[in-house]
Amino acid sequence: MEKVDIPKKAIYRLSIYHRCLQRLHDNGQETVSSTALAKAAGVKPAQLRKDLAYFGQFGTRGLGYPVDTLASMIRDVLGRERLQPVVLVGAGNLGSALLHYQGFQKEGFEVVCAFDADPEAAVRRGVAIPVKSDKEIDTFVKDEGVKLAILCVPAGFAQAVANRLVAAGIQGILNFSPVVLEVPEEVVVNNVDLALELEHLSFFVR
Amino acid sequence: MEKVDIPKKAIYRLSIYHRCLQRLHDNGQETVSSTALAKAAGVKPAQLRKDLAYFGQFGTRGLGYPVDTLASMIRDVLGRERLQPVVLVGAGNLGSALLHYQGFQKEGFEVVCAFDADPEAAVRRGVAIPVKSDKEIDTFVKDEGVKLAILCVPAGFAQAVANRLVAAGIQGILNFSPVVLEVPEEVVVNNVDLALELEHLSFFVR
DNA sequence: TATTGTGAAGAAGTTCACAGCG
DNA sequence: CGCTGTGAACTTCTTCACAATA
Numbered sequence: 001m002e003k004v005d006i007p008k009k010a011i012y013r014l015s016i017y018h019r020c021l022q023r024l025h026d027n028g029q030e031t032v033s034s035t036a037l038a039k040a041a042g043v044k045p046a047q048l049r050k051d052l053a054y055f056g057q058f059g060t061r062g063l064g065y066p067v068d069t070l071a072s073m074i075r076d077v078l079g080r081e082r083l084q085p086v087v088l089v090g091a092g093n094l095g096s097a098l099l100h101y102q103g104f105q106k107e108g109f110e111v112v113c114a115f116d117a118d119p120e121a122a123v124r125r126g127v128a129i130p131v132k133s134d135k136e137i138d139t140f141v142k143d144e145g146v147k148l149a150i151l152c153v154p155a156g157f158a159q160a161v162a163n164r165l166v167a168a169g170i171q172g173i174l175n176f177s178p179v180v181l182e183v184p185e186e187v188v189v190n191n192v193d194l195a196l197e198l199e200h201l202s203f204f205v206r
Numbered sequence: 207m208e209k210v211d212i213p214k215k216a217i218y219r220l221s222i223y224h225r226c227l228q229r230l231h232d233n234g235q236e237t238v239s240s241t242a243l244a245k246a247a248g249v250k251p252a253q254l255r256k257d258l259a260y261f262g263q264f265g266t267r268g269l270g271y272p273v274d275t276l277a278s279m280i281r282d283v284l285g286r287e288r289l290q291p292v293v294l295v296g297a298g299n300l301g302s303a304l305l306h307y308q309g310f311q312k313e314g315f316e317v318v319c320a321f322d323a324d325p326e327a328a329v330r331r332g333v334a335i336p337v338k339s340d341k342e343i344d345t346f347v348k349d350e351g352v353k354l355a356i357l358c359v360p361a362g363f364a365q366a367v368a369n370r371l372v373a374a375g376i377q378g379i380l381n382f383s384p385v386v387l388e389v390p391e392e393v394v395v396n397n398v399d400l401a402l403e404l405e406h407l408s409f410f411v412r
Numbered sequence: 413t414a415t416t417g418t419g420a421a422g423a424a425g426t427t428c429a430c431a432g433c434g
Numbered sequence: 435c436g437c438t439g440t441g442a443a444c445t446t447c448t449t450c451a452c453a454a455t456a
Binding site for chain 3: 239240241251252255256258259263264265266267268269270271
């Protein structure tokens, strides 16, 4: 899809670098060395340099990287120079919680609409944005041209809902349901499985 | 730490296999082939076999794996044969949401206590388990011998709270704060960064 | 015969180490 | 001189392919 192949993990790290750069910017710092930025991001300097090099040359030898330019280039690469609309499907316990969470907005995503089998229950739960019936997913997503969805429906419904999202034109799904989704290969799924993360810790803790 | 070195990702997959096995068990199936189980888990059969082989020989050639025995061995490996107590620190928006989330309980973790700078606000938010002042973290964690913590405090407090958790004896932290935590190497940190996951999707969606 | 267990090959990602340049 | 950019070495993980075996 991209010219050179970029390790998938490098994309995650890019986001982390961006956060660190924002903090540096807020502190009024104008340049930063790979060593310093790498330390803040919790990686090795060489890896940071390699990650950035996938996208071009941004540093000045002997000096380091310009904080603002670099931050802007990362936003550009991540497709984040403009606000991305997102829909959320399944405004149950976890879903409505995520709607209260400020972190998405803070990073430039706008959750424009939520969908639930029982919209009124969601509204009662205190959801502040519009909640529509899940039957309206198709038209809304198509009409608004939304590309990203957050999926928080119970495991048993996840695949069916995912199919509808994909049919409606969704290209990326952040999936909180503990299910392995099957989607066409042009659609990207990112699984966040909370119980699984705890289990993983449990392995290392004796 | 372990005898042979097991790919870290294999541990994640083990959890996924376990889920699939539970479903098979519920369907009354007694054995399963690597091909079938791998398909359900979304991996290649050879990888499944290799993952299991790190822990011993469980299959029967020509037949497959016994569903129940295999599930039990995975629970054993993951340290999940018995209930694990967990504490949650930071019962704000995300934190109190996670407390409502049933997924942890369902997978055998018990969130025994929550801590917050303002416990009463958390109770008002409808948290059902005990909420104590964050000043009591140390004594509680020590007295109860809790090993796992879920960390949902605002970014600015995360490192300080993590330090206290570690000092109190916590060995694994599931960290929802968008911060790179510094901890002693015997402590395991698992980062779940929701905004970062959305950013990652955003890269693949044009 | 069907399916596991595994050494060996291959792919992917990380780190080193140093040349190149401001 | 200091720090970036990068080919090459290394490490880690995945897949293949087939011998072993119930």
